[in-house]
Amino acid sequence: MPSFFDRSSQIAGPGFSRWLVPPAALAIHLCIGQAYAFSVFKLPMTKLIGITKSAPDDWTQSQLGWIFSIAIVFLGLSAAVFGRWVESGGPRRAMFVAACCFGGGFLVAAAGVQLHNIWIVYLGYGVLGGIGLGIGYISPVSTLIKWFPDRPGMATGMAIMGFGGGAMIASPLSLMLMKSYATPEAVGVAATFVTMGAVYFLVMMFGVFLVRLPADGWKPEGFVPRAVSGGMITVGNVMVDQAFKTRQFWQLWLVLCMNVTAGIGILETASPMIQEMFPGHVTAVTAGGFVGLLSIFNMAGRFVWSSTSDYIGRRSTYMIFFTLGIVLYASIPSIGHMGSVPLFVAVCAIVLSMYGGGFATIPAYLKDVFGTMHVGAIHGRLLTAWSVAGVLGPVLVNYIRDYQLAKGVAKPDAYNVTMYLVAILLAVGFASNWFMRPVDDRHHYQGTPLEA
Amino acid sequence: MKKTSPLLIALAWAIVGIPWLWGFSQTVQKAAALFQ
Numbered sequence: 473m474p475s476f477f478d479r480s481s482q483i484a485g486p487g488f489s490r491w492l493v494p495p496a497a498l499a500i501h502l503c504i505g506q507a508y509a510f511s512v513f514k515l516p517m518t519k520l521i522g523i524t525k526s527a528p529d530d531w532t533q534s535q536l537g538w539i540f541s542i543a544i545v546f547l548g549l550s551a552a553v554f555g556r557w558v559e560s561g562g563p564r565r566a567m568f569v570a571a572c573c574f575g576g577g578f579l580v581a582a583a584g585v586q587l588h589n590i591w592i593v594y595l596g597y598g599v600l601g602g603i604g605l606g607i608g609y610i611s612p613v614s615t616l617i618k619w620f621p622d623r624p625g626m627a628t629g630m631a632i633m634g635f636g637g638g639a640m641i642a643s644p645l646s647l648m649l650m651k652s653y654a655t656p657e658a659v660g661v662a663a664t665f666v667t668m669g670a671v672y673f674l675v676m677m678f679g680v681f682l683v684r685l686p687a688d689g690w691k692p693e694g695f696v697p698r699a700v701s702g703g704m705i706t707v708g709n710v711m712v713d714q715a716f717k718t719r720q721f722w723q724l725w726l727v728l729c730m731n732v733t734a735g736i737g738i739l740e741t742a743s744p745m746i747q748e749m750f751p752g753h754v755t756a757v758t759a760g761g762f763v764g765l766l767s768i769f770n771m772a773g774r775f776v777w778s779s780t781s782d783y784i785g786r787r788s789t790y791m792i793f794f795t796l797g798i799v800l801y802a803s804i805p806s807i808g809h810m811g812s813v814p815l816f817v818a819v820c821a822i823v824l825s826m827y828g829g830g831f832a833t834i835p836a837y838l839k840d841v842f843g844t845m846h847v848g849a850i851h852g853r854l855l856t857a858w859s860v861a862g863v864l865g866p867v868l869v870n871y872i873r874d875y876q877l878a879k880g881v882a883k884p885d886a887y888n889v890t891m892y893l894v895a896i897l898l899a900v901g902f903a904s905n906w907f908m909r910p911v912d913d914r915h916h917y918q919g920t921p922l923e924a
Numbered sequence: 925m926k927k928t929s930p931l932l933i934a935l936a937w938a939i940v941g942i943p944w945l946w947g948f949s950q951t952v953q954k955a956a957a958l959f960q
Contacts, residue, residue: 489928495936502940634940641947682936761958764951817958 477565484684490619490692492682497612497631499679500567503672504574504608505638507547510540510597512646516659520588523659535590539581539598541862546602548859551610555852556712558607563615563683570608571676577601578669585662608676609635609855613835614848618686621844622695625786625836629778632832636771642668704787704908708916709843715850720841720911723904727790728834729857729864730901734797734894735770735827736865738820741873742766746816748883749808762817769821770828777829778836786837787908793826794902801895805888831858841911868893 475481514536521527558566580596612631620627649667653660691697698707715721738745743759754762781789800819807816834854839847869890876886 485926487925487927489933491933492928492936495940498940498944502944634944637944637947639947640951641943644947644950678939757957761955764955765958767951768948768955 477561477568479560479562479685482562482564482683482685483687484690486687488684490686493612493616493619493684494627494630496563496567496679496682497616498634499675499682500570500608500612501631501634502638502641503676504570504605505635506642506668506672507540507543507601507605508636508639509642509646510543512643513650513661513664516650516661517585519659520585520661523656529588531590539593542594542598543602543605544862545859546599547605547609548856548862550603550606551852551855552606553852554603554607555610555849556846558611558852559614559712559846559848562685563611564680566607566611567676567680567683570604570611571673571680572604573600574604574608574676575669575673577604578665578672582662582665582669585665606852606855610848610852612679612683613851614844615683615685617835617839617844617847620692621697622692623779623782624839625782625833626775626779628835629775629832632778632835633771633774633828635831636767636774636828640767640771704785704837704910705840706843706910706916708911708913709845710841710850710911710915711917712846712849712853714915714917715842715846715911716853718911718915720908721850721854723908724834724837724841725854725857726904727901727908728830728854729861730897730904731790731793731797731827731830732858732861733865733868734801734898735824735830736861737869737890737894738823739766739770739827740866741869742820745869745887746813746820749816749887750811750813751884753811753813762820765817765821766824769825773825773828774832777825778832781833781836786833786840787905789829789833790837790905791902793830794898794905797823797826797898798895798902801891801898804891805885808884808888841908843916845917 514533517536518526518530518533521530554566577596577600580600581593582596584590584592584594584596613628616627616631617624646664646668649664650660653663653667698705710718742763743756746762747754747756747759777789777793800823804816804819807819835847835851838850838854842850869887872890872893873886876889877883
């Protein structure tokens with residue numbers, strides 16, 4: 473008798489509605505999207521001993537900065553390493569493991585906070601939580617593509633939009649929980665971690681119970697699959713190990729890496745950047761509003777751009793990202809000189825929508841180029857580009873800004889060089905996407921489609 | 925053939941949609957500071 477986690481148990485019966493699969497995917501992505509809101513814990517975690525202000529033995533901001541970095545590195549690594557395992561076992565098993573790792577990571581981190589041992593926090597939220605992030609991120613992607621062959625961009629966009637939305641829930645929720653658990657002896661971080669770990673585990677389990685795979689040969693009513701390859705869309709399949717050896721994989725890796733580097737640079741420094749570029753015009757509260765607006769555009773871009781890509785094609789969508797991105801980034805220094813805050817906000821909002829759109833469109837691009845057979849595993853390996861960009865983007869913005877300031881450049885102009893440099897990086901992404909061609913037939917798998 | 929009940933689909937979307945809308949409304953309130 474097949475167990476609950478066997479692939480055969482995950483196959484949907486006749487009459488199962490595919491519209492139950494996006495909520496299952498969202499249950500995972502809305503939880504793991506919490507990672508983007510981890511910064512709300514940074515300040516309270518510097519006062520775990522001193523409570524009202526940092527004591528000499530309290531952790532520093534730099535020590536705490538590593539927690540998020542480790543989590544993002546393990547996200548990329550685990551997505552790359554476990555991608556094939558996720559594909560072979562189906563989404564239910566992967567989502568369950570992701571729920572255990574992500575929820576468990578919070579509990580281990582809570583122990584680290586309680587014992588005031590930073591290494592346990594690194595291990596809990598960083599390593600264990602990061603593995604949960606990576607497996608959770610890729611677990612529903614190929615399943616959604618299989619359920620929505622007629623609208624793969626829209627389907628994966630919905631789930632990946634959840635990752636953007638997760639931070640919107642986690643940020644106010646964390647603040648509310650810490651406030652309610654705070655006592656004169658504790659800032660409430662450990663108790664908040666325990667609560668969030670338990671709640672996230674339960675919500676992710678909702679996804680585990682809901683998700684199903686389509687039966688072999690299932691297709692939506694009225695949908696006629698392509699009979700022959702056309703343009704960038706293939707009807708063949710490329711195995712994950714073979715895809716890794718193609719030029720197209722590395723071109724797409726570069727496309728994702730350049731797009732994410734550009735967006736993450738702004739996202740990371742949005743609040744200080746707008747305050748420094750428009751001194752006297754933007755307060756800290758207004759800058760907080762700017763960060764909130766960017767989150768909305770980041771999330772909305774995931775759905776809007778990926779859905780649009782179903783109509784205009786993935787390659788064209790990225791051509792828009794890179795062309796528009798180059799123009800917008802290169803115009804930021806001039807906008808700073810003009811002193812136009814509304815124009816600056818509008819430009820950053822569009823840029824952030826394309827950052828989110830890049831994440832959400834890439835699974836469908838991979839499906840077009842490599843077929844559906846191993847798309848989840850290939851997507852997992854491609855996410856290492858995110859890990860690299862996660863380091864490259866903030867380093868570019870922060871270090872060049874500091875270097876400029878040290879050279880005596882005025883604060884409002886300290887970001888200009890970075891903006892031009894990012895425009896150059898986007899030109900590299902443009903070239904990589906421009907030269908994208910269909911995968912040669914010799915790379916296609918010739919046997920019966922395998923799951924892994 | 926037993927078809928999925930529309931009620932179940934609505935419930936599933938509500939379970940993920942309600943917290944999402946709450947988070948979204950909180951973010952919109954925060955972003956409103958930019959326009960004041």
